[in-house]
Amino acid sequence: MTSVPAVEAALRALFPAGVAVAAQRIGGHDPASLWPDEHLAVAGAVPRRLAEFAAGRTAARRVLAALEHPPAALPMGPDRAALWPAGLCGSIAHDADLAVAVGRHGAPLGVDLEPDTPLEAELWPLFCSPDELARLDGDTARLVRQVFCAKEAVFKAQPLDARAMFGFDAVEVTLAEGSFNAQFRASVGAFRAGQVLTGRLALVDGVILAGVAW
Template identity: 30%
Template sequence: MSITVALPPHPVCCSPLLDHWPLPRALPGVQMLSTRFDPSLLDIEDFQRWGIPAPEAVSKRQTEFLAGRLCAHEALRRATGVASIPAVGEDRAPCWPNGVVGSITHGAGWAAAVAARAEQWRGLGLDVERILVSTRADRLAGEILTPRELENYGDLDDSQRATLVTLTFSIKESLFKALYPLVNKRFYFQEAELIHHDDNGQARLRLLNDLSQEWKSGAELEGQFVQFDGYLLSLVSIAR
């Protein structure tokens, strides 16, 4: 049962929260909320009104942090009936309530959060990126793509290369967010590879290093993604 509590005024720097599922495959019990934000409209008092500690950062970082926490607050309410604001852990990751998994993402004026009960899902990782321009994609490709992922890179046109690097970057970020709470170990772009993606927004990743006794090299995980308004949104989910 949802607990109704009078909320502070919605910050003018954020659009009304949108309850939708833009990704190709809905996940049972997973709630997603998103908003668009404008740092030029930030009112620093909104942090106090909502009980959110304001990070010491420039207004852009403060606004995206506020937007992400607002999305998480409502995603938690819809998933569990109890709304709260995830704190920031010592590792800078959000601290979700006991019995809940979730993920927050923000960038380039758009933010979103997902949350679900841990009895259904072990891990969720959400990431949004602006589609890279091809020149920047080419500069980043060697850092983000593994040698196998790079094999046919030169055969792609500008748009295809830009999309591939953006997708690989984003979905590996989502993979990290989903797995990090389970392995308690940082890992990097070269420690996983994208082994499948298709026009329907389905993807599959394979680990290339051992991360824990359970999550070893060769383990494969499912992901999904969607493009909209110049963004690419990806999600990696680990079922209970």
């Protein structure tokens, strides 16, 4: 079972000083802990989705506390991202077992986590261009999963006032040891064609963690 303290330690290493992090195990989180505005976001959801959502909001409120911000609702925006209190930027992600959250005062940031397991070959073209696949050196099935995780973190690292929907083909990711570069192939939202974001990757206790901070 993935260790919560190990994941939190890895998250801290992904981000610069001033970023608060938290991880919560999904099982056992009571949806009754959600605030009224948050309940609206998951009205009619299946129990599994409710548990994921509740764990993510619990992690986010731990981040708020670490940032010395009072507890607050984090409702869902039009693109399903959490709406953080004014002056704060944050990001939430989950896999089957854990929910994680990161946040800070200041510029946008994004986080994602995925299981460190092979991805079926028929899915590779959905997440990677031929050039990206050609650059992968090693266990391609696992490295594609890392590229996917990196792109998800980049997508989440958008400012609230300029968020845009874009596909995996909008960003070209190059993996390096413990890090990655993500170059935009087109202008979308707050990003411009040719812009490069640098992120960090960690493999810990069977999961991949990716983090991006402007």
